Amino acid sequence: MQEKLEALCEFLQEAKDVGDLQTATERLRDHYRIAHIVYHWVNSAGERFGAGTYSQDWVDRYVEKDYLRMDPVILGCLQRFNPVDWKELDWSSRAARAFFREAIEFGVGNQGLSIPIRGPAGQFALFTASDNCDDYGWSAFVDENMRDLMIIAHEFNKKALEFEQGGDSAPSPALSPRELAAMTYLAKGMSRAQAAVEMEISEHTLRVYIEAARHKLGALNTTHAVARALSRGLIVV
Amino acid sequence: MQEKLEALCEFLQEAKDVGDLQTATERLRDHYRIAHIVYHWVNSAGERFGAGTYSQDWVDRYVEKDYLRMDPVILGCLQRFNPVDWKELDWSSRAARAFFREAIEFGVGNQGLSIPIRGPAGQFALFTASDNCDDYGWSAFVDENMRDLMIIAHEFNKKALEFEQGGDSAPSPALSPRELAAMTYLAKGMSRAQAAVEMEISEHTLRVYIEAARHKLGALNTTHAVARALSRGLIVV
DNA sequence: TTTGCCCTCCCCAAATCTGGCGAGGTGGCG
DNA sequence: CGCCACCTCGCCAGATTTGGGGAGGGCAAA
Incomplete structure (x- = not known):
């Protein structure tokens, strides 16, 4: 298990473009034998960017309906620090429940763990693992792999930041x-x-x-x- | 090693106050046999808060001279995402070098690794490990323990956020x-x-x-x- | 069904912000 | 020593925002 994590991190560290991140999410999903792994991110220019294993249908639907603005996973993670199990989020509103139902129909999965990541300059990203299983099975998965997922999420974000800045630069102007x-x-x-x-x-x-x-x-x-x-x-x- | 990490995380998870965080830094330092472990943080009210093993003399000196405003470790980490080895920072300015010399005199150590951590609402914290040793020895330490330190840093911050908010509260009003x-x-x-x-x-x-x-x-x-x-x-x- | 929140539109006067002009002193760095 | 960045101040006119009114239709929860 640990070796596998190492291998993945190495692969990530050598990633050259977004396509490689995409490949990494697929490998991760296969490795953990879960439904999906997704990493996505909103940069300071408001551009969205993502790599993941969700079906194109769901991604299109999500963008079309502008779910970003109401997705309880996003809204919840924006206010938190710890990785958050989807069950802990606020699904009380009707719209939220409808959204969740739809997500399940599109094969997203009924269980999920999302890890919020924040970078410099207000950068915000989300790393998510999801699956179809019962609460017990999911808890076991989370307990076993949370730490590794956090490290991997960090590696993803490291790479994403590299891509964005094209190396380093981004000298955020110092104010007096x-x-x-x-x-x-x-x-x-x-x-x-x-x-x-x-x-x-x-x-x-x-x-x-x-x-x-x-x-x-x-x-x-x-x-x-x-x-x-x-x-x-x-x-x- | 791994068990020790688990034990520390558990101890952290049960921490009740800042004193417990302090104890945790001491345990960590002893465990890794290095000079210092420090976790410090600036909250949204601009209040500084910290737990660590630096000598009181150095902390006083630091506050007195308002080094927070020029410390290259702070300034560098504010712009970065990855854990950063002190050697990678910008020590080119005269003031920075003087500061570093002084820090060494106060026993801070000539090697250090600082992990920036960002929370919701612009919260920013720094988790630092430092020691006195040569470049080779420090690289070995970093290579071996970086991941664990990242996880620990995260645990520290989780706790710090709990302390700040006093549980939860802050029902941020939903906008339409x-x-x-x-x-x-x-x-x-x-x-x-x-x-x-x-x-x-x-x-x-x-x-x-x-x-x-x-x-x-x-x-x-x-x-x-x-x-x-x-x-x-x-x-x- | 009633209550409440959300969305939409309108007027006016006062307060505030913006943009452009110019000027002087300080302190660090090469 | 000169350059550059920072800190400080003044005046004016036009553009913008703000605060306080009022009014109607829609949708959803109680």
């Missing part, structure tokens, strides 16, 4: 201390006038910071700048 | 689909007019959504609302 302070106060809901008082400078000076931050962040307006600063982990509210 | 869409477009930098076009509604209607979202989120203005929606993981830019 005052610029960060300005962004922080704005993110806390202060008006420019209030923030200026808080920082003990004139409102005009504050404006200079905000504009500097806007330019550095390539933001279109103040709200955008604050959103980017937050997303990139430059400030925390 | 249109409200979420409105927040998302604003977070992407669109003006209200643009977002209204994008959503194919009048600008006035859009305003109603924004105000509704503001009220639900307890936000003082639009920027604040977007910041909160982002922080709470309700939307992704």
Whole structure:
């Protein structure tokens, strides 16, 4: 088992493109003898990207219906840190239950474990294993393989980040201390006038910071700048 | 080895307070026979929190000089995803080298591995192992224990998040689909007019959504609302 | 069925933000 | 020593956002 994990990680480490990630998900699925393995990810540009073993039909359906916006797995994982068993999620709404039923029809599986992964600059990814089986069988699988899955998920994300950045680069522009302070106060809901008082400078000076931050962040307006600063982990509210 | 890891994880899982985390770092250090293990973390309120085996002198010094703002380990890890060996970081600046020399004097160690961990709402933590040894010895240690350290780091963070939230609470108010869409477009930098076009509604209607979202989120203005929606993981830019 | 939330639309005046102009002092790095 | 980035301040005019009104139809849960 452990050797297999090693082999997979090595394969992943040598992955050259998304196709290789795809192959990796298939190997994993076969290795664990479960229904699906999926890794997908939303980058800072809002582009979706994924590799996995779901049927094309389901992927198309998912995109068509814009399920990303209501999928309880996504919504739940966005708020959590630990790997989460699908059973623990909030399926109380009618829409959620309908979605789940449909997913099962498309062969996704009635059991699942999703691991949220967060990278720098607000990057968020999800690594999911799913299967068709009873609660007992699934618990056994999860207990046995959770750790390995976490490591694998990490390897996937490492690779995805490499692909995105094309090596490294992505020098997220550093904001100066005052610029960060300005962004922080704005993110806390202060008006420019209030923030200026808080920082003990004139409102005009504050404006200079905000504009500097806007330019550095390539933001279109103040709200955008604050959103980017937050997303990139430059400030925390 | 593996059993020891299990035991440690179990101990962590039952940790009741920060003191237990402290104990865990000491056990880990003794187990791996290295100089230090440190877990520290900046929460959303900007409060720093830590458990580790560094000497109190060094911690005091670090806080006093506000090294957090220039520590290359912190700055480097904020931009990365993978565990990072201190050797890979940017020590080119004069201040950085001086800092490193001082750290060694305080017994921190000349070798280190730091694992960045990110949680929901921009939470960021660092798990670090350090020692005094040559490059070869350190590589061997890292190769052998990286995976375990990653899992342990994860356990630490899981616990830290539990402590912060005091169980769960924080029932983040659900926004309606249109409200979420409105927040998302604003977070992407669109003006209200643009977002209204994008959503194919009048600008006035859009305003109603924004105000509704503001009220639900307890936000003082639009920027604040977007910041909160982002922080709470309700939307992704 | 009634209540409540969601979606849609409209007006107006005040407050706020944006963009562009210019100016001076500090401190680090090569 | 010069360059560059940072921090600080002022004025003005136009564009945008905000806050507070009101109003109707739809859908779903209680």
